[in-house]
Amino acid sequence: MPPMLQITPTLAIPDQELEERFVRASGPGGQNVNKVSTAVELRFDVARSPSLPEAVRERLLARRDRRITDDGVLVLSAQRFRTQDRNREDARERLAAVITAALAAPKKRVATKPTKGSKERRLGAKRERSTVKRHRSASGWERE
Template identity: 40%
Template sequence: MDREQLLREVNYKAVKSSGPGGQHVNKTASKVELQFDVEESAGISEEEKSRIIEKLESRLTKGNILILQSDESRSQHKNKEYVSQRFLNIVEEALKKPKIRKKTRPSKASKMKRLKKKKMNAEKKAGRKDPLK
């Protein structure tokens, strides 16, 4: 994965932000929207593309385009930095290969400990019963 290449392939669009802010919000486009076409990217291999599509399936559009938005700051430049960093983090997380689980068996000592605890619990509960019955 080539980070610089990915950032070159991203399309940014500035839009008017919602929420409080008075007149400033109504006249400035500080919210930044990032669009990334996974299938058209040259910065990632075919294998990586399929992994990203699989992992980010719920976040992609029907055309396999990832859309992220940021309106945390009143500054368009800061929002662009925030959304770019978030984009790179999301892509890196999607490309991580999961660790393969190794099958293990409980040890003999752990089995004995479990059975001992079980027996103690059974005796405790048996001690609560009415002795006349």
């Protein structure tokens, strides 16, 4: 059995679908940051992945997420830790979290009507505001 990223007991992504690139991390770190490529750039082709169910794929691609390219590739970069292995695990965990979030279908919104009390409160507030503004005008002084 090939190595896989297990999302749920029924959903797993084979490592062949994940593309990892190791790059130098930015930020503080002294000499180490200039010498060692510890940051990980994980790429996962959401649009062409045979492992993802169609509904999950559509939800992922519909998200307004800047990490998803125009081609439907999800790009995650991890550089929190000082070692390649920890950053690699971090990127894979974050990918699993993104996919898990897309697994659950959003609930349909049930339209409700405003209550009688809320309508009265809204109209009362409008009337109050109206009188405040009417009293501010120059002609408002003469009326009283």
